Amino acid sequence: MTNLPPPAEELRLLDAELRHLDMRRAALLRRREWLVHTLRATAQQPARGAGTVPGGGPPPAGGGAVARRPETSAPGVQNVLLVLGGVLLTIAAVAFTLVSWGHLGIAGRALVLGALTVAALGGPVVLLRRGLRSTAEAVAALGTALTVLDAYALHEVAFAGTDGFGYAAGASAVLAGVWTAYAVLAGASAPTGARGTAPGASAGEGVRPGLRHPLPLAVATAHLPLLLWAIAVGAGPHTVTAVLLVTAAGGTAVALRAAWVPVRVVAVVGALGMGLVGVLSAGWLCWSASDPGTAARAAALLAGAAAVALLAGRFVPDADVAMGAALTAGLCLVAGVGGVLWVAAPGEWTVPGCLACGVALLAVNRTALPRTLRRGLVRASAVVQCLAVLWSVPLVAGTVLGPSAQGARPWSGVPGDVRDAVFTDVPWPPYAATVPLVLAAVAAVLLVAGRNTARRPAATAAALVLGWAAVLVLPVVLRLPYTAGLVAQGAVVVAALGFAEWADRTEPRPSPVTLTARLLALVTSVDLALLSLASEPATIGVLASLTAVFAAVCRRPGPAPLAAPAALVHATALACAIGASAGWRPPQTALLVLVVTAVAALVAARTSGSRATVPVEAAGAAAGLLALALAVTDPPMLALVLSLAGVLAAGTALRPERRPAGWAAAALFLLAAWVRLTAWDVTTPEAYTLPVTGPALVVGYLRRRRDPAVSSWTAYGAGLAVTLVPSLLAAWDDRHWLRPLLLGVAALVVTLVGARHRLQAPLVLGAGVLALVTLHELAPYITQVVGALPRWVPPALAGLVLLVLGATYEQRLRDARRLREALGRLR
Structure with missing residues (x-):
């Protein structure tokens, strides 16, 4: 039994088949035209006897006349x-x-x-x-x-x-x-x-x-x-607009019925041009109307344009064109409704009304419309929802960023309500009273639309963000009291963390929903901490609560990598707030901040090897740097903070996987010693260099014991140079005898030790420093002797030296080579 399609569908199939036949016929005609042109060009060539060789092959190069191909065709x-x-x-x-x-x-x-x-x-x-x-x-x-x-x-x-x-x-x-x-x-x-079809006709033209x-x-x-x-x-603007749309509808009808391509192209271009101008004119008339009746007339024109677009999309065979027509129809309908609401209702309800109309377009999924039209209308609904969310962005951004202004004037006094605290330096967006409703509606649509699709996690995450934004701006829109606003934002933090815990148990890992919820909790906590800066009790209470909440959450391994550093950051801010509340100076507060670093070191030691270890250590290091910055104006306190930080670093270095922290501990101890010496107004360089030289030589000695192949320059060079070079520079300008004497004795001891153990670095550095110290001490006497001699004696001595050197040049080269080889044999 054969099921015949409806007449309209059968007509569409017949038209498509005729277009395919026309395409084939046009291709054959083009091929025929090329063959005729080739035969004509061949007929214009000279006779075979003059232009070809026996056997029918082409003429040899340079022999006979070769026919030139015409540069243009006769047609x-x-x-x-x-x-x-x-x-x-x-x-x-x-x-x-x-x-x-x-x-x-x-x-x-x-x-x-x-x-x-x-x-x-x-x-x-x-x-x-x-x-x-x-x-x-x-x-x-x-x-x-x-x-x-x-x-x-x-x-x-x-x-x-x-x-x-x-x-x-x-x-x-x-x-x-x-x-x-x-x-x-x-x-x-x-x-x-x-x-029939003319030569060169394009495919699909049919009989014309x-x-x-x-x-x-x-x-x-x-x-x-x-x-x-x-x-x-x-005629008035409404009549002219109606004429434009009617003309566009007529052009659309011609474009749908015409079988000849040029006619269809002209009709499509005319319909699009007239329709675009008509829709823009109707939209302008609708949104600029002064009364509901005028707006309704313009909205009716937009509805007519939408009907024409839908009708055209129903009969257009191309899926993309049909989808675009349906998208245009949906936007025209929403624009008409929005224009009427703009005039008839308060401004706050224009966007919610447009959003409701856009959401209503989703009902086409349950109708018998063709699939392409349904997809186009759904995309129109998505565009409307995106525009509604964009309209909400100014209020959400102001709510999130506005509390940062409290950082410039902390503890300036409790504001009248939460809106005054948030929008102090940021202007209040107009018609923003319905923003929470719009955001909640779009979030609900996302949850419903994506619940049974492959994109459910992404849709849920997006809905979570929109719902969070709706709840975040609600206290500001309602102008709740300041304390109530703080409680509401704290509840958002707790709810986001709780939702993340629930999603962590129900969603597959890794889940974008869980990560999104935790990030939203973190952002809200920072916003809440900034908002609480208006009042001293509120600041301490909020920071203490946030520290406790994140510390409680980080006990589970899932949220620990994000919650643990968040707890430490809030604890650091709490330490600063407590110090300021107690009237302490910043250097004194630095000791309290350093407690957070100590806690971070202990937590990192207990969670060693987990995903939270590195974030905790990073947060602790940041707290330590803040402590150093707070103490930098008080050298004695800075020295104490550096020493305590060195102790914490040394304790961290006891863990096998954190051995490199020992270098940081040594550097911190050294800096602490230097800062303390500076605070005592110590200017003797040896006081700064000897604390470095001793440990460096000990480390070098231990290293050479483990690995005898290590060079003496690697083991002892840096340690010896740190003390000998600064002391030599100081001794060169020292007018007293004690420093040169002690430096000379030390250089002699180093030289003898290097010679005894055949070590190159101590021998070279000690001998060099000893020679320079000796030269410095004998320089006055040499100057006196040179001044007492006649002026011809120095040149004569120099000439005598040159003669002696010249006479024993070969022997001196051999001695120099031996000295170089002897030094080379040293380690």
Whole structure:
């Protein structure tokens, strides 16, 4: 049993099949045209005896004449000539009508234009029967141009007193009808071959008239009469807009029914142009109306445009075009409703009304509309919801960022309500009273729409963000008291953490819902802490509560990587607040902040190896840096803080996986010693360098015991240089004898130790420093001796030295080589 489709569906299938057949026929015609052109080019070549070799092969290179390929085809030349001729004749006719019209009488004018028009319009019929399509097309183009000139001439002679727009409306309607009839008559009088598809025709054109341009020109002109008539009668903006939309509807109908591609293209372009202008005009009239009646009239126009778009989308075979038409229809409907609400209701309810209309579009999923139309309307609903959320962004951003202004004036006093505390330096957005309702509605739609889809986690996460924003701005919108606002935001933190715990048990891991909930809890806690800065008791109470809440949550391994550092950060802020409340100076508060670092070190030691270890250590290190920054203005206190931080780092280095923290501990201890010495006004460099040299030499000694292959420069070079070099620089400018003596003795001891153990670094550094100290001490005496000698003695001594060196040059080179080898053998 065969199930026949409905007539409309069967018609659509037949049209699609005809288009495929036309595409195949057009491809074969193009192939035929290429083959004919190739055969013509071959026929123009010289005879075979002159141009080919025996056997039919191509002529040898350089032998015989080779036919050149034409640079253009004969049809191309023909078309250029015909187009040029038609243009020239049209220009001549225009010039004759405008310039030489007054030299003829009425009879002469009628005779000339009538004869030219009849000849230009009748000639193509004869030419088509003879198969001269291109020539007929050129002459017919001249004829259509002459009809326009006839209309102009008729206005100048018989209707000079009529309104220009009114006459143009009537003339355009008459011309559209005349050109349509002419296209039909010319196609009917042409033979079958002429009425078929012309060479080079595009696919999908189907059977068309013998002439190409009259019918598309008639369709384009048919878009003008109604608009020109409306302008002529002085119609109002609503009437003109209605005319634009009706014209667009007519163009849409032609585009859907036309089988010939040029006609369909012209109709589509005209319908889109008129429809776009009409929809924009209707939207402007709707949203700028001063009373509900005017807005309702404009909304009715938008509804009509939506109906036309939906009807067109139902019959368009292309899925993307149908979806776009449905999307446009949905937006037109919502815009009409919004315009009426803008005039009839308070401004706060315009966006909720548009949102309700957009949500109502989702009901099409339960209708019998085609799938493409349903998808387009659903996308229109999504666009409306996104625009509603964007409208809510200013209030949400102000609520989140506004409390940061309290940081510039902490504890300035309890404000009247939470809105005064949040929007102190940020302006209140207009018509924002319904923002919580809009956000909650979109969140509900996301939850319902995504509950049974593959995108449920992403939809749930997005709904969670929107719901959080709705709850966050609700106290500000309701202007709750300041304390109630703090309690509400604290409840949001607790609820977000609780929801994250619930999602962690029910959602697959890793879940975007869980991560989103924890991030929202963290953001809300920071916002709450900033908001509490308006009052001293509120600040301490809020920070203590947040620290306790996050500390309680981080006991589970899931939220610990985020909750543990959050608890430490809030604890650090609490320590600073307690110190400020107690009247302590910042250096004294630094000790309290350092307690957080100690707690972080203990927690990290207990959770070693877990995902929370590194975040906890990072938070503790940040607290330690803050403590150092607070104590930097008091050197004795800074030295104490550095020492305590060094103790914490040393304790951390006891863990096997944190051995490198020992270097940080050593650096902190050294800095603490230096800061303490600076606080005591100690300027002796050895007091700063010896605490470095001793541990460095011990470390180098232990390292060489474990690995004898380590160089003495690596083990002892840095430690010795840290003390010897600064002391040498200080001794060079020292006028007393004690520092040079002690430095010389120390350098001698280092040199002897290096020689005894055959170590290169102590030997070179000690000998070098000893030599420079000795030179510094003997310099005054050398200067006195040189000053007492005659002036010719130094040059003579220098010359004698040079002579001796020259005489023993080879021996000195050998000695230098031996010295270098001896040093090289040292370790």
